[in-house]
Amino acid sequence: MTLIESKKVTKVYKLGMTTVHALRGVSSQIEKGDFIVIVGPSGSGKSTLMHILGALDKPSEGEVLIDGKKISKLDEWELAMIRRKKIGFIFQTFNLIPTLNALENVLIPTEPLDGEQEDYRERGENLLDLVGLKERMHHKPSELSGGERQRVAIARALINDPEIVFADEPTGNLDSLTGDKIINLMLNLNKEEKKTFVIVTHNQDLLKIASKKFIMKDGELSKIDRNHRVRKFTEKRTK
Amino acid sequence: MIKLSYSNLFRRKTRTIISLLAIVIGVMVIIVMVSLADGQFRDLQNAVSQVQGIRVLQKGAAGPLFSEIDMSFEQKLESVQGVKKAIGTIFQIAQTVDGEPVQFGTATVRIIGSDYSKGSFETAAGVGGEIIQGRSLKATDSGVVVVGEDFMDIYNKFLNNKVKVNGETFRIVGVYKTGSALLNSSVLMTLNDSRDVLNFSKNKTGQFSVEVDDPSQEKKIAELINLRFKNDLEATPASGFSQDFAIILDGFRLLVVAVAGISAIVAGIGIVNTMLMSVLERFKEIGSLKAGGWTNENVMKMVLFESIILGIFGGLIGIILGVGLSLYISFLSGLKVFISEILLIQVFLFSVSIGLFAGLYPAYMASKMDPVEALRVE
Numbered sequence: 319m320t321l322i323e324s325k326k327v328t329k330v331y332k333l334g335m336t337t338v339h340a341l342r343g344v345s346s347q348i349e350k351g352d353f354i355v356i357v358g359p360s361g362s363g364k365s366t367l368m369h370i371l372g373a374l375d376k377p378s379e380g381e382v383l384i385d386g387k388k389i390s391k392l393d394e395w396e397l398a399m400i401r402r403k404k405i406g407f408i409f410q411t412f413n414l415i416p417t418l419n420a421l422e423n424v425l426i427p428t429e430p431l432d433g434e435q436e437d438y439r440e441r442g443e444n445l446l447d448l449v450g451l452k453e454r455m456h457h458k459p460s461e462l463s464g465g466e467r468q469r470v471a472i473a474r475a476l477i478n479d480p481e482i483v484f485a486d487e488p489t490g491n492l493d494s495l496t497g498d499k500i501i502n503l504m505l506n507l508n509k510e511e512k513k514t515f516v517i518v519t520h521n522q523d524l525l526k527i528a529s530k531k532f533i534m535k536d537g538e539l540s541k542i543d544r545n546h547r548v549r550k551f552t553e554k555r556t557k
Numbered sequence: 558m559i560k561l562s563y564s565n566l567f568r569r570k571t572r573t574i575i576s577l578l579a580i581v582i583g584v585m586v587i588i589v590m591v592s593l594a595d596g597q598f599r600d601l602q603n604a605v606s607q608v609q610g611i612r613v614l615q616k617g618a619a620g621p622l623f624s625e626i627d628m629s630f631e632q633k634l635e636s637v638q639g640v641k642k643a644i645g646t647i648f649q650i651a652q653t654v655d656g657e658p659v660q661f662g663t664a665t666v667r668i669i670g671s672d673y674s675k676g677s678f679e680t681a682a683g684v685g686g687e688i689i690q691g692r693s694l695k696a697t698d699s700g701v702v703v704v705g706e707d708f709m710d711i712y713n714k715f716l717n718n719k720v721k722v723n724g725e726t727f728r729i730v731g732v733y734k735t736g737s738a739l740l741n742s743s744v745l746m747t748l749n750d751s752r753d754v755l756n757f758s759k760n761k762t763g764q765f766s767v768e769v770d771d772p773s774q775e776k777k778i779a780e781l782i783n784l785r786f787k788n789d790l791e792a793t794p795a796s797g798f799s800q801d802f803a804i805i806l807d808g809f810r811l812l813v814v815a816v817a818g819i820s821a822i823v824a825g826i827g828i829v830n831t832m833l834m835s836v837l838e839r840f841k842e843i844g845s846l847k848a849g850g851w852t853n854e855n856v857m858k859m860v861l862f863e864s865i866i867l868g869i870f871g872g873l874i875g876i877i878l879g880v881g882l883s884l885y886i887s888f889l890s891g892l893k894v895f896i897s898e899i900l901l902i903q904v905f906l907f908s909v910s911i912g913l914f915a916g917l918y919p920a921y922m923a924s925k926m927d928p929v930e931a932l933r934v935e
Contacts, residue, residue: 369929407848430851
């Protein structure tokens with residue numbers, strides 16, 4: 319089942335005086351249960367693609383369909399509703415609120431929602447248990463390690479029970495051992511909770527565990543067919 | 558959401574406290590000024606409402622303290638139709654009491670010399686009130702005074718004690734009390750004694766208090782006196798100078814409103830600045846809230862709550878400190894304060910609405926932040 323589909327998506331934005339062609343006709347499909355890894359150097363457009371696929375931004379040209387709905391036709395409020403119901407985000411810098419404890423941070427996306435706060439609370443506690451932070455749910459971010467903070471961010475991304483989670487350099491601020499644990503956690507959530515993950519990173523090691531692998535370069539997305547393109551990418555990097 | 562906004566304010570405690578201070582001081586100033594003004598207004602109203610009849614001063618005199626009239630006008634005034642009595646009165650501020658210079662303020666000692674052959678204590682002294690100790694004055698008295706109860710307290714006197722007023726020695730034979738603090742520290746004496754103390758010659762008085770047969774005709778009779786003695790005298794009905802006071806106090810209240818307005822603007826600018834800074838600092842965080850499905854309205858609400866909470870706390874703290882300061886000033890100076898519940902409610906709503914209005918622009922800014930732009934910032 320296709321969750322999100324992009325068709326010849328381009329994105330052009332102005333950064334000061336220069337015009338940036340971040341995406342140059344990207345077509346892709348995200349299927350339910352995918353564990354997608356998109357690698358690419360900084361400035362290749364991978365974050366931009368993630369934002370557009372995650373209904374945070376609209377394409378300049380082309381179309382993104384989420385559940386068959388064209389997002390270019392939606393207004394800001396409708397986009398927010400799609401993110402609220404279907405999409406979770408994880409960032410390199412965690413973006414937790416320093417004055418709130420782990421559980422309260424996990425519950426932040428439910429803050430504007432009506433309904434039983436107790437139910438959300440229970441769900442938040444279960445999610446923190448799932449990511450291995452049951453004992454530390456009342457600690458503030460400053461009292462948690464980097465890996466623990468990213469676990470809180472993962473639980474937060476799952477609080478609204480989204481179908482798909484986008485992660486932008488989720489291990490970028492973590493040491494490799496902690497990073498591996500975070501990736502394993504996401505793999506488990508993919509297998510056991512049937513969550514779809516899309517990870518954008520410049521860490522090509524992650525390609526090994528992906529169910530679908532892509533490379534982003536100069537605003538173009540290519541599928542990696544085993545060794546060939548990975549090698550090409552490596553050559554570029556060592557220059 | 559309110560809890561979140563509340564906790565956001567505690568991130569930068571110093572900054573929150575500083576912008577809180579702006580509101581607190583504004584609210585405090587308003588409460589102190591208005592409660593003092595209202596206190597004085599009520600006191601004056603009390604004093605003025607007890608004064609009856611028509612006050613006749615020398616033509617062109619700046620006030621009772623500067624007036625001198627020949628006693629021959631006594632009969633001339635009493636011949637005016639509708640006039641019952643014209644009572645010679647000398648009204649001055651005492652220079653020294655028991656050799657000490659008199660302080661100005663509420664406890665200013667006024668010497669009121671009246672012609673007691675013409676009437677009782679209440680009417681002759683022109684202060685109203687009642688005798689609470691000893692006796693009233695008689696026209697034949699000499700070397701004795703009746704003083705207000707505050708005077709007894711201030712100068713530590715008991716009935717029959719001696720007191721020196723402007724160097725002349727008197728015995729206190731009575732104590733009176735009125736509803737107004739402004740009138741409770743006067744020294745009442747006979748017209749003759751006051752002439753000696755204040756260096757008036759025998760055939761002069763300071764002013765005349767004119768009593769009329771029909772109080773409702775006061776204004777008309779005052780006009781008649783002004784017409785007949787237009788070169789020498791100036792008559793004002795008591796109801797007239799109560800209006801003068803009201804006009805002066807209205808002017809003062811207007812001043813208070815102006816001060817309130819200025820402090821509101823200062824406090825408002827403080828909050829706008831605080832909120833803008835805090836919103837810009839949280840650029841990335843607001844981006845991630847939006848990524849998590851928050852709508853622009855949700856973000857706007859969060860920031861607005863923050864500034865309204867600032868207004869609520871500023872108002873509450875300012876009210877507590879303002880009321881405390883008013884009472885303390887009253888305790889120190891003896892000035893009366895009047896704090897109405899309506900004032901407190903108005904000031905509170907005022908400070909909450911400062912919070913609301915000052916938060917509008919920062920909240921709008923925050924809501925319009927592009928999440929993509931916010932998340933791109935490293």
